[in-house]
Amino acid sequence: MFKILDCTIRDGGYYTNWDFDKPLVDQYIQSMNQLPVDYLEIGYRSIAIKDYLGKYFYSPVYELEDLRKKSGKKLVIILNEKDIRVEHLNEVLGPVRGLIDMVRIAIDPEHLGRALILAEGVKKMGFEVGFNVMYMSKWKQYGDFIKELKNVDGIADYFYMVDSYGGVYPNDVIETIGLVKAETSVKIGFHGHNNLEMALINSLTAIEHGAEIIDATVWGMGRGAGNLKTELFLTVLNSKFGLPVNFNALGNVVNAFDAVLEKYGWGTNLPYMISGSNSLPQKDVMDWVTTRFYSFNSIIQALQNQKEKVKDN
Amino acid sequence: MFKILDCTIRDGGYYTNWDFDKPLVDQYIQSMNQLPVDYLEIGYRSIAIKDYLGKYFYSPVYELEDLRKKSGKKLVIILNEKDIRVEHLNEVLGPVRGLIDMVRIAIDPEHLGRALILAEGVKKMGFEVGFNVMYMSKWKQYGDFIKELKNVDGIADYFYMVDSYGGVYPNDVIETIGLVKAETSVKIGFHGHNNLEMALINSLTAIEHGAEIIDATVWGMGRGAGNLKTELFLTVLNSKFGLPVNFNALGNVVNAFDAVLEKYGWGTNLPYMISGSNSLPQKDVMDWVTTRFYSFNSIIQALQNQKEKVKDN
Numbered sequence: 016m017f018k019i020l021d022c023t024i025r026d027g028g029y030y031t032n033w034d035f036d037k038p039l040v041d042q043y044i045q046s047m048n049q050l051p052v053d054y055l056e057i058g059y060r061s062i063a064i065k066d067y068l069g070k071y072f073y074s075p076v077y078e079l080e081d082l083r084k085k086s087g088k089k090l091v092i093i094l095n096e097k098d099i100r101v102e103h104l105n106e107v108l109g110p111v112r113g114l115i116d117m118v119r120i121a122i123d124p125e126h127l128g129r130a131l132i133l134a135e136g137v138k139k140m141g142f143e144v145g146f147n148v149m150y151m152s153k154w155k156q157y158g159d160f161i162k163e164l165k166n167v168d169g170i171a172d173y174f175y176m177v178d179s180y181g182g183v184y185p186n187d188v189i190e191t192i193g194l195v196k197a198e199t200s201v202k203i204g205f206h207g208h209n210n211l212e213m214a215l216i217n218s219l220t221a222i223e224h225g226a227e228i229i230d231a232t233v234w235g236m237g238r239g240a241g242n243l244k245t246e247l248f249l250t251v252l253n254s255k256f257g258l259p260v261n262f263n264a265l266g267n268v269v270n271a272f273d274a275v276l277e278k279y280g281w282g283t284n285l286p287y288m289i290s291g292s293n294s295l296p297q298k299d300v301m302d303w304v305t306t307r308f309y310s311f312n313s314i315i316q317a318l319q320n321q322k323e324k325v326k327d328n
Numbered sequence: 329m330f331k332i333l334d335c336t337i338r339d340g341g342y343y344t345n346w347d348f349d350k351p352l353v354d355q356y357i358q359s360m361n362q363l364p365v366d367y368l369e370i371g372y373r374s375i376a377i378k379d380y381l382g383k384y385f386y387s388p389v390y391e392l393e394d395l396r397k398k399s400g401k402k403l404v405i406i407l408n409e410k411d412i413r414v415e416h417l418n419e420v421l422g423p424v425r426g427l428i429d430m431v432r433i434a435i436d437p438e439h440l441g442r443a444l445i446l447a448e449g450v451k452k453m454g455f456e457v458g459f460n461v462m463y464m465s466k467w468k469q470y471g472d473f474i475k476e477l478k479n480v481d482g483i484a485d486y487f488y489m490v491d492s493y494g495g496v497y498p499n500d501v502i503e504t505i506g507l508v509k510a511e512t513s514v515k516i517g518f519h520g521h522n523n524l525e526m527a528l529i530n531s532l533t534a535i536e537h538g539a540e541i542i543d544a545t546v547w548g549m550g551r552g553a554g555n556l557k558t559e560l561f562l563t564v565l566n567s568k569f570g571l572p573v574n575f576n577a578l579g580n581v582v583n584a585f586d587a588v589l590e591k592y593g594w595g596t597n598l599p600y601m602i603s604g605s606n607s608l609p610q611k612d613v614m615d616w617v618t619t620r621f622y623s624f625n626s627i628i629q630a631l632q633n634q635k636e637k638v639k640d641n
Contacts, residue, residue, distance in 0.1 A: 182567075185529070211564060212525040212557075216498070244525075246598045251524060254495075254605035262602070262632060266625040269598050285559045285582050289575070292567035312579040319575060 018228040020204075021047060021245050022056035023272070024071050025093055026230075026237035029301070030279040033058060034069030039271055043233070044085045046268035049261045050249065054117060054228075056091035057082060060107045061098060079114040089116035093147065094137075096122045096129065101136040108140055117172070119145035124157040127166075134170045143172045145228075147206060151176040151191055152183050152294050164198040173228050174201040178217065181210030181240055181283075181291035185220040192224045204228040207243050209235055210283050210291025214243035215251065233272045239297040240287035279305070286314045293322050331541040333517075334360060334558050335369035336585070337384050338406055339543075339550035342614070343592040346371060347382030352584055356546070357398045359581035362574045363562065367430060367541075369404035370395060373420045374411060392427040402429035406460065407450075409435045409442065414449040421453055430485070432458035437470040440479075447483045456485045458541075460519060464489040464504055465496050465607050477511040486541050487514040491530065494523030494553055494596075494604035498533040505537045517541040520556045522548055523596050523604025527556035528564065546585045552610040553600035592618070599627045606635050 023043065024035060040057075047055055057079075058071030070078065074092050082090060092115050099107060108118060118137045122130040127148070134144050146167065154160055167174055176191055183191075188205065195203060205221035207214035207230070218229045231248045235241035246269050252258040276282075283291075290300045295318060303314045336356065337348060353370075360368055370392075371384030383391065387405050395403060405428050412420060421431060431450045435443040443459065451457050459480065467473055480487055489504055496504075501518065508516060518534035520527035520543070531542045544561045548554035559582050565571040596604075603613045608631060616627045 209525070211560065212522070212528050215525050216529045247525065247596075247601050250598070250601040250605050262628045263625055266598060266623075266628045270624050283560075285563070285579060288560050288563040292563050310579075311583050312576055315575045315579045 018053040020054040023232040025056040029238040033072035042271040049264035091117040093119040117143035145173040146171040147175045175204035177206045180294040181208030202227040206230040210240040240283035331366040333367040336545040338369040342551040346385035355584040362577035404430040406432040430456035458486040459484040460488045488517035493607040494521030515540040519543040523553040553596035
């Protein structure tokens with residue numbers, strides 16, 4: 016059986032700036048204890064960053080100690096490879112040994128080599144290591160990236176294909192898994208975005224073709240159009256494959272995030288659909304959509320311009 | 329090239345009780361004139377029904393005359409087979425000859441024989457005829473239903489598979505198309521529901537396997553969890569197959585329904601996911617969810633009970 020990783024708090028933080036009310040997090044942890052989810056990613060760990068970023072961007076030790084006591088699941092934090100070097104590891108990860116089970120690393124394919132050095136350091140500290148490699152729809156454009164994947168063996172426990180733009184289809188998932196499997200025997204993961212409402216079918220397709228871990232979040236809470244919805248994934252695994260699911264616990268955690276959804280209103284819409292289906296960066300779209308300052312049509316116009324520019328290059 | 333039918337007003341009427349502000353309908357018609365959509369289904373026609381039902385449940389002649397003037401598209405109305413007999417046709421359809429291009433008939437598979445008689449009457453009046461046959465996930469359980477499909481040839485112009493429960497997957501679509509094609513050469517249509525966020529992939533799969541008409545609605549507005557989103561479908565057809573789309577017009581019509589979405593809040597959620605993935609009737613769930621009187625968990629409990637009952641039978 017493949018594993019499920021819920022990263023609601025970490026990925027949802029893009030909307031709350033990584034501030035979450037403690038009672039909500041506690042409700043989340045308690046519900047997850049009763050659900051067939053294996054890993055909970057509860058935030059980033061980071062050296063100090065200039066901008067203001069909330070608690071779960073730093074995941075302080077006192078908080079991790081508290082969650083470790085309350086949670087029966089494997090706990091996960093993620094590092095942004097672009098910000099963290101091997102010399103930061105003692106500061107960033109030293110204090111969380113014994114609290115955290117897996118450390119994931121968010122990786123730009125351009126920096127795979129640097130990420131491998133960082134990951135070796137993480138691995139030596141005794142953590143499971145997950146690679147979250149972004150921009151899977153463009154991997155073939157990154158020179159030798161695919162060939163270099165053989166170096167991942169023995170370092171990464173999971174190697175995630177991240178559909179950063181939310182624009183891949185089941186056939187792309189199958190093709191990319193084939194490319195990865197030709198180079199390495201690492202366990203494959205999939206992190207889907209929902210711009211085109213493809214997160215579920217892409218995840219099911221990934222599993223069918225051998226993926227061993229899938230990411231999901233409650234109500235799909237996550238950057239931009241959001242992710243595979245945990246409640247959708249579990250409901251389908253229950254009806255299709257007989258996975259036992261405590262629907263009361265699932266209802267409780269969905270309910271708990273209801274007010275947060277009402278406030279932030281993530282989910283797909285026309286601007287995210289356009290950016291997803293044309294592999295345009297999500298960050299701008301999310302800024303434009305969430306400030307609610309721009310009309311849909313001015314956003315759409317800006318995206319059309321980006322599309323033309325991409326075509327012209 | 330397959331055809332696209334937008335049925336926002338007809339299917340969205342389940343939320344508004346078929347009342348829509350006239351300026352919204354006019355904006356809709358005007359935007360659709362600029363979009364690559366072939367048919368617009370703007371309501372039901374019906375004999376008088378006991379309950380109060382709004383304008384677009386009856387689609388009065390003065391309204392159809394107005395829309396006929398404003399729209400460059402083929403116009404469609406739908407009949408509920410359960411309410412309409414062949415002797416009603418003069419009253420119900422006589423006055424709309426020349427205004428309406430296609431008449432669809434919503435059909436319970438159990439009443440295919442009766443529907444064929446009604447459809448012959450409709451066809452004789454000069455309309456294109458669409459069959460919208462419900463409950464596709466259960467067709468194999470309806471005795472000789474599949475075999476009787478040979479009688480559809482020459483009567484129906486389009487024969488729709490309707491995923492009433494919102495629970496079918498691409499493989500089911502492929503299998504059902506195969507069953508239908510073995511019996512009849514009628515043009516196949518697909519009307520998808522979005523409980524499991526499968527409407528897009530199911531529709532794309534249907535096209536790939538020979539479907540010739542697809543239903544969609546703006547923001548997915550439609551009964552229960554709603555339908556394939558017109559804006560998602562067009563955006564994907566644009567990026568994947570180069571279909572020319574006027575994104576300003578698309579943005580305008582999406583915008584126009586924004587306030588309606590805010591008010592009625594359709595779309596999928598855990599209760600719809602559970603009912604969809606277990607082929608449970610949608611009407612109850614929609615009543616429970618939209619009154620906002622019941623907690624998610626009491627709805628979920630009720631659905632679990634229905635599931636058990638179905639299993640016990």
